[in-house]
Amino acid sequence: MASQRKPLIVLLAAPETSASVLYGLFDVLVSAGAVYPDMVNGAPGDEMLDVRIVSADGKPFHCIGNIPVEPQAAIGDIEQADAVIVCDMYTSIYDVPKGRYPREVSWLRQVHNAGALVVSVCSGSLLLAETGLLDNRQATAHWAYRDMFQRHFPKITFRNESVLCLAEEADRIVTAGGVSAWHDLTVYLIARYCGYRTAIETAKVFLISGHSEGQSPYSVMTRPMESTDGPITDCQAWIADHYATAKPVEKMVARSGLNARTFSRRFRAATGFAPIEYVQALRVEEAKQMLETDEMSNDDVGAAIGYEDPASFRRVFKRGTGLSPAAYRKKFRRISQIARPHWGAHT
Known part of the structure; x- marks a missing residue:
C-alpha cells in the first residue's frame, strides 16, 4: 500500500x-x-x-x-x-x-x-x-x-x-x-x-x-515621511517638544498660518496621520517609555503627557497599544527584570 x-x-x-x-x-x-x-x-x-x-x-x-x-x-x-x-x-x-x-x-x-x-x-x-x-x-x-x-x-x-x-x-x-x-x-x-x-x-x-x-x-512611532512642506515640518518639530500642551492641534494650526481644513489635509499628506492622531501617537510613545522605566503612578504618567483625565489617558493608550497602562507596565517590567542584572555589563 x-x-x-x-x-x-x-x-x-x-x-x-x-x-x-x-x-x-x-x-x-x-x-x-x-x-x-x-x-x-x-x-x-x-x-x-x-x-x-x-x-x-x-x-x-x-x-x-x-x-x-x-x-x-x-x-x-x-x-x-x-x-x-x-x-x-x-x-x-x-x-x-x-x-x-x-x-x-x-x-x-x-x-x-x-x-x-x-x-x-x-x-x-x-x-x-x-x-x-x-x-x-x-x-x-x-x-x-x-x-x-x-x-x-x-x-x-x-x-x-x-x-x-x-x-x-x-x-x-x-x-x-x-x-x-x-x-x-x-x-x-x-x-x-x-x-x-x-x-x-x-x-x-x-x-x-x-x-x-x-x-x-x-510598535513604535517610526520617523514620519520626509516632507518639503515647510509649515508642516515646522509644526512637527514644535509638537515634538510641546506634545503635552493643551489644545495642541489648535496651536499647530495657528503656528502654521493655514486654515484648519488646509492644515489637516497637508499634515496628513506629509505624515500619514491626522493631526490629533499624530499628537496622540507622540504622547503614547512618551507614556510607554515612562511606564517601562519610571516609578510614577499610571495617572501621573497620563498627566505628564497632557491628559488630566485618567479615563481619557487609559482610553487613548489602549487604543494605541492594545493594552491598558497597567497591563503594559506589567508586561515590559518583566522584560526589564530579566535585563536589569546585565545593564551596563558591556559598557
Whole structure:
C-alpha cells in the first residue's frame, strides 16, 4: 500500500532573509509529529510535513549574518505546493520595495493560481504585495512598514496590530507580522495540515506561546515621511517638544498660518496621520517609555503627557497599544527584570 503524500511546505528565501526565521520555521515544521513522541515516550514519530527551502536559482548563498543556506530546489523546480512561505526579506523603511525579486514575484502568482496557500513573514509581505495578490485585501507585516505600505501599496489595508492576519485565509493568503511572528505561523500551519493536537504538542516542545496581544504593544512611532512642506515640518518639530500642551492641534494650526481644513489635509499628506492622531501617537510613545522605566503612578504618567483625565489617558493608550497602562507596565517590567542584572555589563 502506497504511503500517503505529506503536505509540501516550501520556504522561499533570499540573501536578505534572517537565519532565525528561515531555520526556525524549518526546524519547527519538520519536527511536527516526530519530536514530541520522542521526548515523551522515547520513540520518535514520523515527520508529517515535507519541508523544503527554495531560492530563485537554487544555488547556495549566505543570508543575513553571513549564514550559509543550501536550498533544496530552485523556484522553477516547484510547480505545486500545499503552502509557500515567503520568509522575511529585509528592506529599509526608506527603500522603494519594488523590482528586486521579479522571478519570485512571477512564481508566487503561478503557485497561488495552482492552488497553494501563500504566506509571508514580516518584510516578506512586501514581496507578496508586489505580486498584486494582496490588492484590495487586508494584510500585515512588521509594524515599521506601515508607512511604506501606505506609500507604495495603497490598495492594501494594512493591519498594524495583527501578528497573524487570517482575513484572507479563504482565498489562500495569510500574512504574519514581525520577525518572531513565525512562532504563531508554525502553530497555525501545523494545525492546518497535521491537526490541532499535533500543533499543541509541537508548541509544548518548542515553548511557543504566541502573541495573543498582537503587535500593538511592541510598535513604535517610526520617523514620519520626509516632507518639503515647510509649515508642516515646522509644526512637527514644535509638537515634538510641546506634545503635552493643551489644545495642541489648535496651536499647530495657528503656528502654521493655514486654515484648519488646509492644515489637516497637508499634515496628513506629509505624515500619514491626522493631526490629533499624530499628537496622540507622540504622547503614547512618551507614556510607554515612562511606564517601562519610571516609578510614577499610571495617572501621573497620563498627566505628564497632557491628559488630566485618567479615563481619557487609559482610553487613548489602549487604543494605541492594545493594552491598558497597567497591563503594559506589567508586561515590559518583566522584560526589564530579566535585563536589569546585565545593564551596563558591556559598557
